[in-house]
Amino acid sequence: MVSTDGDGARVPASERLAAELRSAIESGALAPGAKLPSERELAEQHRIARNTVRQAIRLLAESGLVVAEHGRGVFVRPATAVIRLGNDRYSPRYRSTGLSPFLLECAKQGKAGRFEVLLIERTKPPPDVARRLKLPPDDESVLRRENVFWADNDPVQRVTTWIPWPIAEGTPLLSDDVGHPFGIHGIFEERGHTMARILDEIGARMPTPDERQNLRLPAGVPVLDVLHTSIDTEGEPYELTRFVMRADLSGLRYDAPVE
């Protein structure tokens, strides 16, 4: 008989249950995708209140081990393949394939990739963007494009691009249809900006409530937040892109020479 406080350990009941479930998951007894017993069942079995069970499940959900689905149950989060974007996504050799690296990665993993243009507007850039693009403090007119990338039916990345207005003006950058998503770099080349270097600044954080909605994020999943700056052969920045990526479905890779 498992008593509520049999051993002397001063461990809260919710943590004990969480640890029990966690090891069941890690040992494979509860396989990825499997359904946990219902909260009411667990409460009865362990002779604890349902709220205590919920606390235990919350602990697991926060560390990304399980996902609760309203009306259906709590499930072990299935291990998912990671779409890893590399710095080679900017390599010229990709430009000719007509497929963006994101779509290539999706294809490799048997997923249907697509993207969607959410917004194209002329606007003022936020200060950190303006600074990185070396825009003068007042003359701040940029083109802003916003996209979402999907893999199967999951929105995986939210992508915002800022382009100084003088560079964007009069180009297909103003239209929905740039052809393929990184075809935009072909347009930059025509305007005299060939990519020579990239500068990527990377952080991770929990999503804002907005991002939680937009990316349909389950609890316990952080986002990768990447600020990418494209730099031309003159050493000047000409484009800045911010990627906000679901960290459970995506990652990054940098393969670079030591200088």
Next chain:
Amino acid sequence: MVSTDGDGARVPASERLAAELRSAIESGALAPGAKLPSERELAEQHRIARNTVRQAIRLLAESGLVVAEHGRGVFVRPATAVIRLGNDRYSPRYRSTGLSPFLLECAKQGKAGRFEVLLIERTKPPPDVARRLKLPPDDESVLRRENVFWADNDPVQRVTTWIPWPIAEGTPLLSDDVGHPFGIHGIFEERGHTMARILDEIGARMPTPDERQNLRLPAGVPVLDVLHTSIDTEGEPYELTRFVMRADLSGLRYDAPVE
């Protein structure tokens, strides 16, 4: 008078309170470091149960906006400077300064940086490490070194390095005292492995319970998980390092040519 369900909005009380506190924080009415009213106060003021207040605070804590301190109160998480490690940390020009980039970054921000050797052992590498080091499936003897990096009194990074045994054997890599932490690359050069390229694979996730303890992580803070491979002038990998970093105190930067 703010009634509990004055407007018709079907928004749970906990979310309403969370939104209210969130906007107070974002507007600056509750400054970073400020203490929120106690849970019991908030409950009374809003005429809701204390548990409902706790739910609201949990929402904020999960998104990293506030931190609860047992016995003291709930505080707006102070904005903290980020220690951003760049790929230039491997640049030879740093090697001469005798200061590792981590310590340099700390100094820039007026923090006291230090590191600590936790463990040095000869062991079998995990399969993903072996694969990246191109080790034959069975002959798997590597040196494993484990360090922690501190900024002031916060452990910021947990760093594990694996080195094929033939390379490490008979070198100061086996001792605590390699001099400065990235002085290890000087040793590799003496053994004929000069760093030509790096390959960094980056992900983000919630910490395991272990990491939560080791890095003293508050709730709602993810970790950056970086697998770094050093590649020599022959194109061969000779060292692999895994960084597990607090994402609220650190980040990454890659400044690389487009190839």
Next chain:
DNA sequence: GAGTGGTCTAGACCACCTA
């Protein structure tokens, strides 16, 4: 000792899914 957050209980009702 007073005040704070952390855990827990035993209920209630709501919202969602499956059938």
Next chain:
DNA sequence: AGGTGGTCTAGACCACTCC
């Protein structure tokens, strides 16, 4: 309709901090 998770209540006691 019946089962599931989501929200909420009104209490209780514990553990920690600060005075």
